[in-house]
Amino acid sequence: MLVSDLEAFDGLRVRANGLVLPGGMDFEVWRRVGRHVLQAAESVSWWVGDWLVYGQHTYGDRYQKAIAQTSLDYQTLRNYAWVANKFPLSRRRDKLSLGHHSEVAALIEVEQDTWLARAERLGWSRNELRRRLRAARLAGRRESRPSPPALQSVRLEVSRQQHHRWQAAAAQRDRAVDDWIVETLDQAASGTAIDD
Structure with a gap:
């Protein structure tokens, strides 16, 4: 500019x-x-x-x-x-602010990239990214994990009622809907119980 x-x-x-x-x-x-x-x-x-x-x-x-x-x-x-x-120029995300990058700068590179990709994909503000990072730290879980080398897209057609129910379930776990869906499907595929 x-x-x-x-x-x-x-x-x-x-x-x-x-x-x-x-x-x-x-x-x-x-x-x-x-x-x-x-x-x-x-x-x-x-x-x-x-x-x-x-x-x-x-x-x-x-x-x-x-x-x-x-x-x-x-x-x-x-x-x-x-x-x-x-963040060298090659790793900066044009759709995210310096503030977004600042929030993850203390993390290792793969975690930085994971959180920035998530913030970009879900349209998180810097404050939302900060809130999600804090929640992940407080929960003691490491949400940030390297993305697989090749990603597949899956398109689901669901009823409005299902979508609202899934949004509510994801919100209860402080998760984005798409992250919640992936985790729930992974749990089901591995045969582990889905926590309520």
Whole structure:
């Protein structure tokens, strides 16, 4: 996301201290501008993190003097750098925020990838991801496990009543419906009792 992407919208001007929107803007255009602005805001966090990592590796002690001149809180800068360092560009998920990545950064790579894939697939907010991680830790179970090398998709057609019943059962176990279905089927296939 670049400033030129925003300025492609007719009559819109980007300034260092604001965004000038033209009068009479169509609602859908206004929504698209908003998506670009929010994407730019998220991108800036990654950009700052990458800038800091580069400075740490390239300039050593001089790096500290340079970051002291920024207007951002030291802890914020440190977090951006830590997350950027933990996730090379090739492992970052475009649909998830730096905050999502921050939530899993302390985990081993395979667990990071598993949780991020789940958050992306289920559309979890950063707070939802945090809540799920906390619940998994408190329950003492290791929900995060490496994905199998090749995944198969299964399409089920069920009644609305079944779907609502399954959602309720999954919610009781603090699980996403698709995760609950897979676990329930695995339990049934292995011959173990399904806990109620």
